Amino acid sequence: MPSTTFPTAARAQAVRTSRARDADRADLDLIPWLTRLAEPERTRVVADLRVVDVAPGELVCRVGKPVTYWFGVIDGLLKMSNDSAGASGGIPITFTGVPPGGWFGEGTVLKGESYRYNIQALRKSVVAGIPAATFHWLLDRSIGFNRFVMNQLNERLGQFIAAREIDRLTQPDARVARSLAALFHPVLYPGVGEVLRITQQELGYLVGLSRQRVNEALTALQAAGAIRVEYGGVRVLDLERLRAWRV
DNA sequence: TCATTAAATTGTT
DNA sequence: AACAATTTAATGA
Numbered sequence A: 001m002p003s004t005t006f007p008t009a010a011r012a013q014a015v016r017t018s019r020a021r022d023a024d025r026a027d028l029d030l031i032p033w034l035t036r037l038a039e040p041e042r043t044r045v046v047a048d049l050r051v052v053d054v055a056p057g058e059l060v061c062r063v064g065k066p067v068t069y070w071f072g073v074i075d076g077l078l079k080m081s082n083d084s085a086g087a088s089g090g091i092p093i094t095f096t097g098v099p100p101g102g103w104f105g106e107g108t109v110l111k112g113e114s115y116r117y118n119i120q121a122l123r124k125s126v127v128a129g130i131p132a133a134t135f136h137w138l139l140d141r142s143i144g145f146n147r148f149v150m151n152q153l154n155e156r157l158g159q160f161i162a163a164r165e166i167d168r169l170t171q172p173d174a175r176v177a178r179s180l181a182a183l184f185h186p187v188l189y190p191g192v193g194e195v196l197r198i199t200q201q202e203l204g205y206l207v208g209l210s211r212q213r214v215n216e217a218l219t220a221l222q223a224a225g226a227i228r229v230e231y232g233g234v235r236v237l238d239l240e241r242l243r244a245w246r247v
Numbered sequence B: 001t002c003a004t005t006a007a008a009t010t011g012t013t
Numbered sequence C: 001a002a003c004a005a006t007t008t009a010a011t012g013a
Helices: A025-029 A034-037 A040-046 A107-113 A132-141 A143-168 A172-183 A201-205 A213-222 A239-243
Strands: A020-021 A050-054 A059-061 A069-075 A077-082 A095-098 A119-121 A125-131 A227-230 A231-238
Touching: A034 A143, A040 A125, A059 A069, A069 A132, A095 A172, A095 A201, A107 A132, A107 A143, A107 A231, A107 A239, A125 A132, A143 A172, A143 A239, A172 A201, A172 A213, A172 A239, A201 A213, A213 A227
Parallel strands: none
Antiparallel strands: A020 A050, A050 A125, A059 A119, A069 A125, A077 A095, A077 A119, A227 A231
């Protein structure tokens, strides 16, 4: 196993807790775009792929750091935020959860800029990544990969528009409902099945509500038959209902 | 594998 | 924020 440096940012604090390891077969099955690659490409990508365990609170990448990897979530839950760590005061912050199956930062990698977001693990997670060079190499020769990235960019645009709507919502139940619906996006987050593994605490952190209020909201959503609350997670019964939740 | 214990999560005040 | 109840994870025989 190569002892490469990874993830990039916050390595000083990360290297202590994160543990690089080889990707096993189970991990590979959870990378949605990998199945779309033909043989010569697939082999190189698997070789370049890095998989690490990330501890809760650990930063996967930080605003301003140069782009080195394109990341995806194998397991766990990450938080994407555009805050500047208190530098600009307590200004409204947009959070987005990244559940299993989600790959992000392709726009930044494409342009070769520095990261525009902080990506932080909300709980113990498994994160995969390919080097920016490999990403570009794939774009240059795999049509399947290009299709994936294009679709990804398109769907994500819709996500951000939805996120702005959610931010404007004041009703807690609606915020929770729509945020949940976003996390169950089948294209962006194919790793999320019927059940999303997320605690009410984590959901509260993501949506910007107290755990108690989230609990109340979830109870209401469950009573309406849109979801089922389970221990350490939520099962979606009616995704459309969640998306359209008003009050 | 099972029973016991510790930790995590939930529901409620 | 604090509490009790419940569920899961960890431990060791």
